[in-house]
Amino acid sequence: MELSVAFPPAKPCISASKFQAPPTKLYSRSIKIHSRPPLLRLKGAIRAHDADQALSLSGATDDDGFVLEDVPHLTNFLPDLPSYPNPLQKSNAYAIVKQTFVSPEDVVAQKIVVQKGSPRGVHFRRAGPREKVFFRSEEVRACIVTCGGLCPGINTVIREIVCGLNYMYGVDDILGIEGGYRGFYSKNTLQLTPKVVNNIHKHGGTFLQTSRGGHDTKKIVDNIQDREINQVYIIGGDGTQKGAALIYKEVEERGLPVAVAGIPKTIDNDIAVIDKSFGFDTAVEEAQRAINAAHVEVESVENGVGIVKLMGRYSGFIAMYATLASRDVDCCLIPESPFHLEGQGGLYEFIEQRLKENSHVVLVLAEGAGQEYVAQSMHAINEKDASGNRLLLDVGLWLSQKIKDHFTNTRKMAISMKYIDPTYMIRAVPSNASDNVYCTLLAQSAVHGAMAGYTGFTVGPVNSKHAYIPIARVTETTNTVKLTDRMWARLLSSTNQPSFLNNPEGLRGKVDEAILEEINSMRFNSI
Numbered sequence: 001m002e003l004s005v006a007f008p009p010a011k012p013c014i015s016a017s018k019f020q021a022p023p024t025k026l027y028s029r030s031i032k033i034h035s036r037p038p039l040l041r042l043k044g045a046i047r048a049h050d051a052d053q054a055l056s057l058s059g060a061t062d063d064d065g066f067v068l069e070d071v072p073h074l075t076n077f078l079p080d081l082p083s084y085p086n087p088l089q090k091s092n093a094y095a096i097v098k099q100t101f102v103s104p105e106d107v108v109a110q111k112i113v114v115q116k117g118s119p120r121g122v123h124f125r126r127a128g129p130r131e132k133v134f135f136r137s138e139e140v141r142a143c144i145v146t147c148g149g150l151c152p153g154i155n156t157v158i159r160e161i162v163c164g165l166n167y168m169y170g171v172d173d174i175l176g177i178e179g180g181y182r183g184f185y186s187k188n189t190l191q192l193t194p195k196v197v198n199n200i201h202k203h204g205g206t207f208l209q210t211s212r213g214g215h216d217t218k219k220i221v222d223n224i225q226d227r228e229i230n231q232v233y234i235i236g237g238d239g240t241q242k243g244a245a246l247i248y249k250e251v252e253e254r255g256l257p258v259a260v261a262g263i264p265k266t267i268d269n270d271i272a273v274i275d276k277s278f279g280f281d282t283a284v285e286e287a288q289r290a291i292n293a294a295h296v297e298v299e300s301v302e303n304g305v306g307i308v309k310l311m312g313r314y315s316g317f318i319a320m321y322a323t324l325a326s327r328d329v330d331c332c333l334i335p336e337s338p339f340h341l342e343g344q345g346g347l348y349e350f351i352e353q354r355l356k357e358n359s360h361v362v363l364v365l366a367e368g369a370g371q372e373y374v375a376q377s378m379h380a381i382n383e384k385d386a387s388g389n390r391l392l393l394d395v396g397l398w399l400s401q402k403i404k405d406h407f408t409n410t411r412k413m414a415i416s417m418k419y420i421d422p423t424y425m426i427r428a429v430p431s432n433a434s435d436n437v438y439c440t441l442l443a444q445s446a447v448h449g450a451m452a453g454y455t456g457f458t459v460g461p462v463n464s465k466h467a468y469i470p471i472a473r474v475t476e477t478t479n480t481v482k483l484t485d486r487m488w489a490r491l492l493s494s495t496n497q498p499s500f501l502n503n504p505e506g507l508r509g510k511v512d513e514a515i516l517e518e519i520n521s522m523r524f525n526s527i
Ligand SMILES: Nc1ncnc2c1ncn2[C@@H]1O[C@H](COP(=O)(O)OP(=O)(O)O)[C@@H](O)[C@H]1O
Pocket: 147, 148, 149, 180, 181, 182, 211, 212, 213, 214, 215, 236, 237, 238, 239, 240, 241, 242, 243, 244, 246, 265, 266, 386, 387, 389
């Protein structure tokens, strides 16, 4: 029988130090299922074979198009690593659970809407506790680091990693790395216990502090080695996960028995593969307060124009969901959807029409929207932050000014402009109840994965089932709002705003020619 599995190429069984790091790019290959290698018992430990776990995914044939995009396992480069029975076997919490351990055959499908006869497609390993663990509890020294921008729920994830390790696996040596990646080599560590982290989930921000920039793989791994850390939990966005992949590769090259687990974090919800990033719901909820305030303000004056600027560097998810949730928003502008101000079908015309109808209008603006216009008007240079992310110009201020100028000078209409910028407020709050539950699941899944010897993985829900995803899969692309998907159409139907696509010529010279081409071809295809 043949099984199609996607994972880095198998490496010869030679000493760990001689291993080459596998290429990041995953590829798909067919491998035969042989009779499973014997499990040798030695002194209460079980010798495992990495292929054992992948190959036990029986029952699939290559002609049904089943692909497993597997995550690395410590035994890939440390084949003699002993394993032990999972202490959860004796856990009160799991005492009456029907199936404590996730079967090695359990996988999560990336696509759940399929057609009859279509290939089964890509799958990820299901997250959760495994029968065998590759660490003795008393030998674990774990560390947690948080990097990048803030997001509601980071503290809950930290808390639940600490409590999960301690309560489920009896681990009591957990270090907090302070101030992001650079904290590995520039700061002292913090000892984390359930008591220390008991209340942190009630606060926004990160208990461990964070930073941008400062990723130096060699220095970080030197530090991991010097401190004898063997489990690394890394909470952060796309940049952080890229850094985590480099740490994992370096760890593998050095042949260290260190599990590297990534927990994806970003307020922008732009991480690929996973359903949604934690804190996103909280941020959307918090954004309602700002939208509400804008609405109250502009409803109370004549010709009130409210603008609310929300986060979203390259993707407008927060703006889109906040708009859909609110129903007080007349128009939502996101980076993915180019807009134009002047002429037929433009923003000025739309605002004037709504002012005539309702005497007020509320616009929600993602910070990454219309950056081309702002850059043109300010002759700005492309500045970057310490992590290399482009620093955005304030589109909110620019748009408020443009609208004021247009109505006062060109249209000779008095308007009352209220510009609200709650960007940092929506990500600095503690997470709401549903995000807290989500964070708990993420943290526990990460702990189970690391204890089971998986490494170089990111954890997250795929079609609402938590899975272990190869890091490269979540960093190779960024999630953006697809204008061709139904969700954006739902928003347009809800606000009844212009799509700005009916007059692509109005965009000429203002947005990238490639975007215009795309719009034209979309229109052509949909006619
Ligand atoms: N391509 C990369 N390789 C290695 N480290 C990176 C990379 N991109 C970002 N980082 C590091 O990850 C951390 C966070 O990245 P940043 O982009 O600021 O936030 P986020 O992880 O939320 O996207 C920073 O310390 C940065 O140095």
